[in-house]
Each structure stands twice: as C-alpha cells, then as structure tokens.
Amino acid sequence: MDVYEAIYTTRAMRRMKPDPIPEELLPKLFDAAIRGPNSGNTQLFRFITVTDPEMKQTIQKIYRACLDELNSTKYAGAQEQVKSGDPDSPEVQQTIKIDKSAQWLANHLHEAPMLIVVFGKEGGETTTFPCLWNLCLAARAEGLGTAITTLLKLDKQKVEDLLGMPRDDVWNMHALVPIGYPTGKWGVPNRKPAEQAVFTESWGQPVNWQVPKPLWP
C-alpha cells in the first residue's frame, strides 16, 4: 500500500469483527512498530498482546468505569452543552458523534480479537506514540483497524496490576489499542484545512499556500 493511502485512511476503527488476527502478521506489525524514532536508540517501548477472553472482559470493565468517571467530571460540561445547544450545529453534532463512538467502544472493547497495551517511560510518549502509529499504519496495510485510546490511564494502577507489571516505577502504561478487522469502511478523517495549523517564520504568520482538498486520493 502507498504510504499516503496508509496515512490518509488510518482513522480510528472501533467496530470490529470477532475474527482473530492471523498469527503470521504479528512479527510484521511489531517489527514495523519498533522502527519508530526513539531518543538515543534506547528503545524504551514494550507491548502486551491480550487475547484471553476473561482478561479482555476485565479490561473492558475497567475501561467502562474510566469513561463513567470522565462523563461525571471532565465531560460533564460538554454533555451539558449538547443538551442546551443547537442540535443542528456542527459542534454539537461532532460532540454527539464522538460521544456515541466512545460509549460504543466502552461497552464492546472486549469484543476486539486483540487488545494491545503499550508501555514506555514517564514522559516517553515521544517514543511510544510514533512507534504505536507505525503499528497502526502497518495494520492498515494488512486490512486491520485500530483505535488508540489513553482513557485507561485514569485507572492505570489497576490495569498494570492486572497485567502483572512489577511495581518498580520504570514502565508506565501509555495507551491501549484494540485491533481487528473492521466492520465499517476506511475513510479519510475530517480535519480543518492544513494551512490553519501552520505558520511561517513566527507564531501567527499565515503561510502562502492552501490545501484545497485532501491530497489523497
């Protein structure tokens, strides 16, 4: 697959078929992952692949509780906004769509054939996230969907204990990624025009180019 097709169409896929990940793909996915950039080639990343149904179910319950906690705290304002806002406005529509998708994942996380848990050093997301993204791009090339989530960090200790992590303060859970064959279609994620995210020479100076539409396909 062309690198631009992979970049443009690797959007978060949360709804997956139960079919298992073919075993011969695992070396491919992880060998791609570890090629990511990392400070001083220290390779401070670890992954756990979870397929055991009971383990997945336990993780799902923790995940569900994390989302409930978030709904009652950080997201409470957003939900209020949805209730009181114009239901036809694009902002409210997007909030509703994202919330629906998040709720769905929280109820069905264990149905993904595999959960990949990602670990790194504290502050080491500068290493783990490019590597994790390599894994998602390689998965995309193999027809596998992924969805990166950091929500479980709200109850990190519980997950780390469940997975038998030593309590030595060296490794930290950075993310969880369900992976599987998606039920939905691949698509280009919706973004504001790129030129709005880029300045030239100094903060606030607009660039002299525009992207009229996504450059792929």
Place this chain on the structure above:
Amino acid sequence: MDVYEAIYTTRAMRRMKPDPIPEELLPKLFDAAIRGPNSGNTQLFRFITVTDPEMKQTIQKIYRACLDELNSTKYAGAQEQVKSGDPDSPEVQQTIKIDKSAQWLANHLHEAPMLIVVFGKEGGETTTFPCLWNLCLAARAEGLGTAITTLLKLDKQKVEDLLGMPRDDVWNMHALVPIGYPTGKWGVPNRKPAEQAVFTESWGQPVNWQVPKPLWP
C-alpha cells in the same frame, strides 16, 4: 512509496544539502501530518516553518547551549563511561556514535534549509508525535530527510519568545525538526529483535514468534 519502505527507512537524517524544500511539497507534507490521530478530533497541533537564515542561526545557538547543558549534567555519566569503558564494546561504540551525531547537529542545525517547530498542549505529545511522524514519513516518500529532536525544551521559553508565542500557557513547544535533502543514504535503523519488546497476555510472558531479520525489504 510502499508504506513498509517508508516505515523502515525513515531514520533520523541530520546531514543535509542546502537545497530549499520545493514550495509545492509543503501542502503535501502538512496535509499528511494533520491526518494523524488526535483525541476527540480537537486537532491541537501547530507548526512553524522557519527558513530565515538569522532566525535559524539564533535557534542553532540556543540548541548548542542546550546540548552543552545536557553534556554537563545528564550526559556527564555517559561520557565518563565512554572514557573509562572498553572502546570496542558495542555499548560504548553506540554511545560514541550517537554523541558524535548529536554534536554535529548542534553545530550545523542552521544549515538545514528549513526548521519545523511543533507545538501542542501540555501532555499532548500523544497527538503531536503521531502527526509529526506522518510528516516525517511523507517527507521520506518525497526524498526529504528529517530528524526529530526535543532538546530545545531545555530552554523552551527562549525559543517560544523568539518565535513570538503569546505567553498564555495554552501552547507548548514539543519538538524541532530540521528537514532537507540528505547527504547520506537511507537505511533501516538498528533495533533489538521485535519479539524482545512484546509480551503475550501479561508482563514478562514471551511471545511464540520471532523476527529473524527486518521484514523489509
């Protein structure tokens, strides 16, 4: 370019020709960057492209001072190890190689035709780093080398002031990336076997697969 070729051969390229980045490539690179995953589609990333020679020189001087600071603090132990260690051991060899490359970059940073400065929210490297990595992969497909560095964060305030950032605590500099046509050859970065970074079901449980050699080419 095939996505695996991009993933395998996008290693840090620090030595670059002075040739400018063709302007028509900028929309391509940044439109790829912003397709990266980001929490709730909040798109909390900004980039500044710096090509002004004086500005680049000033950034290089700050960068040089940051490395000097690091050498006298965090890296002092490593340098002691190099002096007292076996000069033929792979560890000492790697430390010497990385140090040499870092020193070179610190002295020549301004010679790259463009410096890209990356900004996000505090803790938002989970968003900025996959996007930045997309940019590096797209650059690779166009024959452009990149090298992600976070060293400037040691003197973040100075760089943010130089670039005219508002002091509003919203945006933070996350990384700096020199970009240009490399003088050296593309190559697959050296990594420990992938199976050493992956466990199955729980921490420490080895996987039942191996990667005999990098799976690309």
